[in-house]
Amino acid sequence: MKEMSSGQQPQKHYGITSAISHAPPREIDNQYTKKLSDAMKPFGVFEDEDELNHRLAVLGKLNNFVKEWISEISESKNLPPSAVTNVGGKIFTFGSYRLGVHTKGADIDALCVAPRHVERTDFFSSFFEKIKLHEEIKDLRAVEDAFVPVIKFKFDGIEIDLLFARLALQSIPDNLDLRGDSMLRNLDIRCIRSLNGCRVTDEILYLVPNKENFRLTLRAIKLWAKRRGIYSNMLGFLGGVSWAMLVARTCQLYPNAVAATLVHKFFLVFSKWEWPNPVLLKQPEDSNLNLPVWDPRVNPSDRYHLMPIITPAYPQQNSTYNVSTSTRTIMSEEFKYGLSVTDEILQGKTEWSKLFEPPNFFQKYKHYIVLTASASTEENHLEWIGLVESKIRVLVGNLERNEYITLAHVNPQSFPGSKENRSENDFVSMWFIGINFKKVENAESVNIDLTFDIQSFTDTVYRQANNINMLKDGMKIEAMHVKKKQLHQYLPPELVQKKKRSIADLNRSSNGSSSKRLSLDSSHLDSSRDTDSGTPFSSPTPTCKPKPSPLTRSALSMSCANPAVVANAPSPPAASPPAAVTSGDVEPSAGSGPGEEPAPPDDQPRVDAQPPLNGAPPAAAATTTTTTAPSKRPHSPTQEDLAKRPKDPEVGGVVPSVNNPGWSLFTLLRLPSMELPDASSPLPASQSCRVVKNSIKLALNRHK
Numbered sequence: 268m269k270e271m272s273s274g275q276q277p278q279k280h281y282g283i284t285s286a287i288s289h290a291p292p293r294e295i296d297n298q299y300t301k302k303l304s305d306a307m308k309p310f311g312v313f314e315d316e317d318e319l320n321h322r323l324a325v326l327g328k329l330n331n332f333v334k335e336w337i338s339e340i341s342e343s344k345n346l347p348p349s350a351v352t353n354v355g356g357k358i359f360t361f362g363s364y365r366l367g368v369h370t371k372g373a374d375i376d377a378l379c380v381a382p383r384h385v386e387r388t389d390f391f392s393s394f395f396e397k398i399k400l401h402e403e404i405k406d407l408r409a410v411e412d413a414f415v416p417v418i419k420f421k422f423d424g425i426e427i428d429l430l431f432a433r434l435a436l437q438s439i440p441d442n443l444d445l446r447g448d449s450m451l452r453n454l455d456i457r458c459i460r461s462l463n464g465c466r467v468t469d470e471i472l473y474l475v476p477n478k479e480n481f482r483l484t485l486r487a488i489k490l491w492a493k494r495r496g497i498y499s500n501m502l503g504f505l506g507g508v509s510w511a512m513l514v515a516r517t518c519q520l521y522p523n524a525v526a527a528t529l530v531h532k533f534f535l536v537f538s539k540w541e542w543p544n545p546v547l548l549k550q551p552e553d554s555n556l557n558l559p560v561w562d563p564r565v566n567p568s569d570r571y572h573l574m575p576i577i578t579p580a581y582p583q584q585n586s587t588y589n590v591s592t593s594t595r596t597i598m599s600e601e602f603k604y605g606l607s608v609t610d611e612i613l614q615g616k617t618e619w620s621k622l623f624e625p626p627n628f629f630q631k632y633k634h635y636i637v638l639t640a641s642a643s644t645e646e647n648h649l650e651w652i653g654l655v656e657s658k659i660r661v662l663v664g665n666l667e668r669n670e671y672i673t674l675a676h677v678n679p680q681s682f683p684g685s686k687e688n689r690s691e692n693d694f695v696s697m698w699f700i701g702i703n704f705k706k707v708e709n710a711e712s713v714n715i716d717l718t719f720d721i722q723s724f725t726d727t728v729y730r731q732a733n734n735i736n737m738l739k740d741g742m743k744i745e746a747m748h749v750k751k752k753q754l755h756q757y758l759p760p761e762l763v764q765k766k767k768r769s770i771a772d773l774n775r776s777s778n779g780s781s782s783k784r785l786s787l788d789s790s791h792l793d794s795s796r797d798t799d800s801g802t803p804f805s806s807p808t809p810t811c812k813p814k815p816s817p818l819t820r821s822a823l824s825m826s827c828a829n830p831a832v833v834a835n836a837p838s839p840p841a842a843s844p845p846a847a848v849t850s851g852d853v854e855p856s857a858g859s860g861p862g863e864e865p866a867p868p869d870d871q872p873r874v875d876a877q878p879p880l881n882g883a884p885p886a887a888a889a890t891t892t893t894t895t896a897p898s899k900r901p902h903s904p905t906q907e908d909l910a911k912r913p914k915d916p917e918v919g920g921v922v923p924s925v926n927n928p929g930w931s932l933f934t935l936l937r938l939p940s941m942e943l944p945d946a947s948s949p950l951p952a953s954q955s956c957r958v959v960k961n962s963i964k965l966a967l968n969r970h971k
Contacts, residue, residue: 287521538606
């Protein structure tokens with residue numbers, strides 16, 4: 268490396284552009300970083316030394332189990348003794364634990380790597396039986412037919428999700444590095460998917476200039492995202508790997524900065540980022556293995572991704588293909604809010620605790636859609652809500668395409684249904700979607716019909732459940748429109764009241780709450796599992812019984828009932844009269860910019876520019892991708908329109924149910940089309956299931 272005129276060596280280059288600043292930290296920056304770390308402690312984001320050592324001991328035991336098992340299986344397959352002795356085998360970790368940002372009680376994502384003579388069937392048979400005999404292993408279950416096959420268990424109190432990959436090697440040395448692309452040669456797709464998590468995590472760590480600064484910054488950003496309700500890959504926000512890549516890019520741009528500065532710069536960079544320019548940690552490379560990679564120059568569908576954040580390991584994928592117009596708008600607003608708060612913090616005007624205050628979602632909007640999923644048993648309920656939650660982004664997309672809706676904001680947290688408002692043995696979860704309606708212009712009133720938007724969503728869920736043989740008696744989904752003033756009928760008072768709780772209350776709630784899991788809006792971070800999915804959980808049970816009203820009755824429900832019940836079931840009730848909405852209820856237009864509509868199917872005409880394959884900050888970005896978005900749908904389609912409707916273009920996602928562990932965080936390859944439901948899939952026979960279709964209609968009136 269050539270020396271500079273000053274005699275100093277030039278700075279090492281990180282990322283695909285030069286750094287914005289190489290400035291070293293000042294003493295005050297270190298002080299702010301210490302205060303940031305202290306502010307995060309009440310939320311349980313740090314483990315103590317004993318807990319960390321316990322994890323290391325458990326992983327050591329598991330690694331020994333794997334080596335013993337591979338030796339035994341090698342012997343049974345008549346390998347020579349010399350080969351059996353050196354056959355090896357190894358456990359790799361990935362996800363939040365590997366990144367060094369896991370929280371108290373979080374699970375460990377791990378990968379078992381075996382040599383070429385060990386089959387996947389061996390892993391799910393002989394290895395499963397071997398660890399089953401160990402007294403420290405609890406809650407053992409295998410999910411062999413999942414998108415990414417996995418064995419899940421608790422080892423001495425620590426939850427572990429263990430994947431399997433077989434490499435084309437005779438032995439697995441302890442110093443094996445999975446980052447080399449040649450490792451993927453001649454592997455089946457399930458092994459490539461399983462390896463993807465480790466390869467992405469290792470590449471991220473390799474590409475940041477200072478791992479400790481990166482880790483503390485990422486802990487702060489993940490806590491902020493969870494507190495602000497924008498941490499969920501499944502629902503169209505960002506998941507753990509995406510937040511990690513954004514923080515890593517910030518570290519590349521400010522390689523010498525400490526965490527307090529990096530948190531502020533994170534908000535500065537991404538509040539001004541010109542989406543859909545992609546965020547890249549390194550220049551994509553072609554390894555000539557013929558695996559599908561993200562490249563809008565080649566793949567037309569990639570041009571419609573609204574907020575692309577590209578994984579650095581081959582095969583490169585967009586980790587944010589679930590992001591919609593609404594979720595990008597919401598996250599962009601949160602980036603700007605985070606910038607304003609951190610500006611105040613670094614000016615000494617406020618404390619770091621303000622950054623982690625949750626928004627009051629239930630005061631933000633005047634209109635909400637309440638989505639309810641219920642089942643008759645706890646096991647069926649867990650399976651059912653996993654499917655329903657994985658499809659909520661379909662409903663958000665449907666609502667976004669309504670010409671009178673400017674924003675559909677889903678709260679990632681779910682809430683239990685009121686005992687007074689359900690059958691005695693039902694298990695119920697509710698999600699809330701805040702709606703902004705377009706400002707009514709040049710009209711005395713406008714009738715808005717959401718029936719089709721919601722019906723097409725329920726049809727999607729229904730077909731998926733039918734295609735994978737999940738649908739059971741008692742499984743039901745309902746959607747209804749409510750106004751803000753009616754939310755108290757569904758939620759406890761502390762969630763819908765205007766007054767925010769103090770930070771002292773937040774800290775007390777974090778440390779001493781009797782409930783394991785409260786919603787974000789009830790000011791407690793759920794740190795029991797650090798995953799991408801927004802898994803439903805128990806919240807304080809509402810004490811108010813919802814009163815029947817034209818709004819609550821104007822629900823669209825779908826249930827699977829016993830044939831005897833269906834035979835005597837009443838006809839679907841008539842559509843409820845439109846709910847009058849005064850002009851004061853009409854929200855001002857959000858004003859989406861060009862290219863912010865959901866992506867049309869690939870076969871629709873478009874005019875677009877190819878985005879540059881760079882991850883530069885806005886100032887360095889040369890061009891911005893533009894697309895011609897499909898026009899919003901002005902009304903619910905007629906039966907004739909439905910008959911002409913093309914097949915559902917929805918891309919595949921992982922359903923996090925008891926039959927599928929949900930590896931959307933690192934598994935970025937899509938499901939084959941044969942595994943997806945579409946509009947041509949038949950609805951179940953009428954003798955076994957009942958579909959009730961009611962209308963959800965509103966009338967918007969403006970001031971005269």
